[in-house]
Amino acid sequence: MINNREIMQTIEMIDQQHLDVRTITMGISLRDCASEDIKRSCGKVYDKICRLAGKLVRTGEEIEAEFGIPIVNKRISVTPIAMVGESCTSRSFVPFAMALDKAAREVGVNFLGGFSALVHKGFTSGDERLIESIPEALAQTELVCSSVNVGTTRAGINMDAVRKMGIVIKDTAELTKDRAGFGCAKLVVFCNAVEDNPFMAGAFHGVGEPECVINVGVSGPGVVSHALRSAKGASFDEVAELIKKTAFRITRMGQLVAQEASQRLGVPFGVVDLSLAPTPAIGDSVADILELMGLESVGAAGTTAALALLNDAVKKGGVMASSHVGGLSGAFIPVSEDAGMIRAAKSGKLTIEKLEAMTCVCSVGLDMIAVPGDTPADTLSGIIADEAAIGMVNNKTTAVRLIPAPGKTVGDVVDFGGLLGSAPVMPVNRCSQAEFVARGGRIPAPLHSLRN
Amino acid sequence: MKAIVTVIGKDTVGIIAEVCSLLAARGVNVLDISQTVLQEYFTMIMLVDVSGCTCPFVDLAEELKQHGTGRGLSIRIQREDIFNAMHRI
Structure with a gap:
């Protein structure tokens, strides 16, 4: 049996020492949402997120109430959108960010990560289109987070991507200048990005991950x-x-x-x-x-x-x-x-x-x-x-x-x-x-x- | 399912009776109680069985919290698992 001192210690940790679970992040694969038509692809993305994460926030709140431990954030990470959008004919990937933002609002999460590209060795056409879309995507959405992986220990550093990201950060700041460059707070440039990170702004659902994961x-x-x-x-x-x-x-x-x-x-x-x-x-x-x-x-x-x-x-x-x-x-x-x-x-x-x-x-x-x-x-x-x-x-x-x-x-x-x-x-x-x-x-x- | 109820705050007449009758009204069985008063500060810890609880756990937690707020007490109910997880291997 747990003794009183231990019970009070836990309660003090929660009450006075800010102990909390920072985030429950649901990783969702969007690999089955690709289409040549970006509208169709965005529709699939929206539907899948709403279907799988519909109960996420409510479940988090129930656990919070039953265990008496604050769960500060409920979030979603998705397959890097550069991969999902690769086969689209569209030049801009901003519609994906809009669809993600809409889905995130619908299910009530506080951030959604995965407007991302992994370019440590080079760019595919989807990667290039995604990176070009980042400033506008972050300016037009509230809850979408973006990340770009520019290097790994095994591949080295893609300095073309490093150069591009300097410009992307500047452009993002400029497009959100009315909010002191807030867009940049949702943009991370990584080396050795991990596939199962639950924290924002750098969360995305890696290619080795299952269909859905907590x-x-x-x-x-x-x-x-x-x-x-x-x-x-x-x-x-x-x-x-x-x-x-x-x-x-x-x-x-x-x-x-x-x-x-x-x-x-x-x-x-x-x-x-x-x-x-x-x-x-x-x-x-x-x-x-x-x-x-x-x-x-x-x-x-x-x-x-x-x-x-x-x-x-x-x-x-x-x-x-x-x-x-x-x-x-x-x-x-x-x-x-x-x-x-x-x-x-x-x-x-x-x-x-x-x-x-x-x-x-x-x-x-x-x-x-x-x-x-x-x-x-x-x-x-x-x-x-x-x-x-x-x-x-x-x-x-x-x-x-x-x-x-x-x-x-x-x-x-x-x-x-x-x-x-x-x-x-x-x-x-x-x-x-x-x-x-x-x-x-x-x-x-x-x-x-x-x-x- | 077992849970821990903790009541913390300034000592007044009838705290235990009130909390116990609230729990009883919801079908919650009290298994163990301990309480101390230190410099007028009241701390009560109860082990309860909520398997017969007639309302959802979340509602019970909210009701206890509300009951305490009006009386300057912090009353909470938490599933026992959280304490076991943190303090036992």
Whole structure:
């Protein structure tokens, strides 16, 4: 029998330490929705999503009520639309985004990911049309998220795609300038993108995935920081143990919710993504955890080491708690979504260069960072290339979600509201890389990609 | 199916009686109760069996919550599985 202390501990985690299941994401294959006629294809896409995900939100809410654990988001990921639309004769893929947005509204989810293309080795005609459609698609829809994979450890980096994505980000910001470039908050450029990621904006339903699947993303930076408060002065061995134990509990809860959702919806369970995903709420910050380890501010020397320990301990603790772990699994460091990161960025204690170093040891990349609106597309491409190189060489996922906020400059703050938070505009190195980016071609895969 | 009811808040006369009669009216059987009062702060934990509950679990949870809100109490009911998952291997 569970004792009272354990019951109260769980309730405190939920009530005071922001413990929640961040997302239940239903992955849906749209591979059977292709057609030469884009209208017909869009109709199939809409119908299939509404049919399979019709009960998703209600089921999530029922689980939430029965277990007393908040499930913040219910989301959908779909087959990369570049593949679904490949055989269409239409030049623009914007109608797909409109159909996805309509379906997402109909079933009541808060985001839908998969307006995506995987171009790490080159473009098909569908990939090209999708990428060209991204700015308009993101400007005309509210709930659709887009991602493009430009590199992998095995294929190298497609620098033509890197160059294109710099321009696409700029165009997206321009088309959504009335909302401070909000469209860019829904656009991720990946290296080593994963096929079962439940988190937005980078979720898509990979080609190796089943017809329909349930993936769950857990969270809980607040719970970890609360545990660390009791460990002032403790050695790193003890800190790592404490984080592992906490991560285990959080993940067990995620696993339970995932199994329950899978059973009720009659859809196979895919993975639990063991991520520490912060929110702008006070006390729900990854930066706070790093500072509790003894740093005056996130960004100080020592930050990367602290994050490395945190990321590793979260995985070690979580892996035994779930039957299948996947997705991004690790700590997220989105600047605009983390009160501690926002504070450090505003005061200049956290720079893009330090964030880049941090992405070598965490689960994602340069995430939700606002940069001056006049940052050239080439510079954005340069930043994407650097991140992709880190991912490629280190066999890990890296991502770039930058917002070149139109008309804004260093010192301004861009507010997106809700979970996306607010981002102080951070300075970027202004030296040119135009010639570098213009070269095009592919950066060859590293030697250690040859593992067979 | 078993569930845990927790009642937290300022101590007043008749909390246990009220919560128990509400549960009884819905066909919920109380298996175990423990309660403590610490500096006027009341904490009650009940293990209940909801297999005979006459209304949907979600409605029961909402009714308990509403009952507590009017009295400055936080009353919740959660399936026991969540505690087992988090604290037992």
